[in-house]
Structures are given as C-alpha cells and as structure tokens.
Amino acid sequence: MKMDGNIADLYGSKVNMLSFKDYCGKKVGIVMTSRKKWILIFSGILIIACIWITFAYKNSAQADTVRFQDGTIYHGTTEKGKLRSGVMHFNNGDTYTGSFKDGHFDGWGVYKSHEGWSFEGEFRHGTAEGNGQLKKKGKVIQSGKYSNGVYIK
Structure with missing residues (x-):
C-alpha cells in the first residue's frame, strides 16, 4: 500500500483528518474517529451547560x-x-x-x-x-x- 502522506487513507472513510501548520511550518495532522468526535462534541456541550447553570444560578432568585x-x-x-x-x-x-x-x-x-x-x-x-x-x-x-x-x- 502506497501512502502519500494522507493518514485518512490508512484508516478509511470513517476518519476525519484535521490538518494545520504548526509554528515551524510543518504539516501536522490529528486523526479523529467518529466516536472521538462525538465525545469531544459532548464534552464541549457539557462544559457550556455547566457554565450556563452556574451563571443562571448566581443571577436567579x-x-x-x-x-x-x-x-x-x-x-x-x-x-x-x-x-x-x-x-x-x-x-x-x-x-x-x-x-x-x-x-x-x-x-x-x-x-x-x-x-x-x-x-x-x-x-x-x-x-x-x-x-x-x-x-x-x-x-x-x-x-x-x-x-x-x-x-x-
């Protein structure tokens, strides 16, 4: 199997490839499976909900x-x-x-x-x-x- 630098080719279509350039200019990739992506989304929602509840409690009766x-x-x-x-x-x-x-x-x-x-x-x-x-x-x-x-x- 020939790899041309795309990690997503190795894992198939169920993987999302996020790439960005780090401070050195090198290409860096983060591999996220669908499960990891949902865990990340859920964690973000949970954090936002906790902040909102704390704010609402401090300003409510x-x-x-x-x-x-x-x-x-x-x-x-x-x-x-x-x-x-x-x-x-x-x-x-x-x-x-x-x-x-x-x-x-x-x-x-x-x-x-x-x-x-x-x-x-x-x-x-x-x-x-x-x-x-x-x-x-x-x-x-x-x-x-x-x-x-x-x-x-």
Missing part, C-alpha cells in the same frame, strides 16, 4: 436572610441583590409578608402592626394602593379601595 442596620430582618427570596418576596420583621415588632419591588412593598401583602391592627391588600411603592382590608384584632374595620395609603371606599 434564591432564599436569603438580610439584616439591616436598624435591626430589621428579612427572610425570603432575593434576586440580583434585591428583595423579591418574603417576610420582613421590623425592630418595633411590626411584620410585612408579601412581595417587594425596588426595596418597597409592592403587590399583594399583609402588614401586621405590633399595636394589633393589620392591612391585607395591594401595595405600590410602599403604600396601600388598590383593594384591601384594614383589620383590628381580626375584625374588619375598612374594606375597599385605597389610593396612596388613603381609604376611598
């Missing part, structure tokens, strides 16, 4: 506890360093359970005062906005719409 300088404690989910939803315990005994946006109560939530009253309803930018109920010792005092924290029926 995760359970966290945040302690503020004034003694307020937050237990809940954070995403990219911002509060998302959970329970905030204020140092005066008040609690808020619900969602947050840009550091404010936002969305559906329940604010319970240490004085015995509570508000359950919608919040926007930290104030009651939309439907809600004000209760004292479990009894409904006001129920209806609120705008900028003020009851409007």
Whole structure:
C-alpha cells in the first residue's frame, strides 16, 4: 500500500483528518474517529451547560436572610441583590409578608402592626394602593379601595 502522506487513507472513510501548520511550518495532522468526535462534541456541550447553570444560578432568585442596620430582618427570596418576596420583621415588632419591588412593598401583602391592627391588600411603592382590608384584632374595620395609603371606599 502506497501512502502519500494522507493518514485518512490508512484508516478509511470513517476518519476525519484535521490538518494545520504548526509554528515551524510543518504539516501536522490529528486523526479523529467518529466516536472521538462525538465525545469531544459532548464534552464541549457539557462544559457550556455547566457554565450556563452556574451563571443562571448566581443571577436567579434564591432564599436569603438580610439584616439591616436598624435591626430589621428579612427572610425570603432575593434576586440580583434585591428583595423579591418574603417576610420582613421590623425592630418595633411590626411584620410585612408579601412581595417587594425596588426595596418597597409592592403587590399583594399583609402588614401586621405590633399595636394589633393589620392591612391585607395591594401595595405600590410602599403604600396601600388598590383593594384591601384594614383589620383590628381580626375584625374588619375598612374594606375597599385605597389610593396612596388613603381609604376611598
């Protein structure tokens, strides 16, 4: 069998020949069988998947506890360093359970005062906005719409 420098001729058509010039200018060849090629492709996909999962995990919501300088404690989910939803315990005994946006109560939530009253309803930018109920010792005092924290029926 005559070989003219092509390694693929020796192994047949199931072999891919990758050739390139090294720094000396000599022709260098790498022989890859189909199995080796698939292992290489799978390995590359696996590495990319691991990098993506690591990146996605670091930037996704995760359970966290945040302690503020004034003694307020937050237990809940954070995403990219911002509060998302959970329970905030204020140092005066008040609690808020619900969602947050840009550091404010936002969305559906329940604010319970240490004085015995509570508000359950919608919040926007930290104030009651939309439907809600004000209760004292479990009894409904006001129920209806609120705008900028003020009851409007």
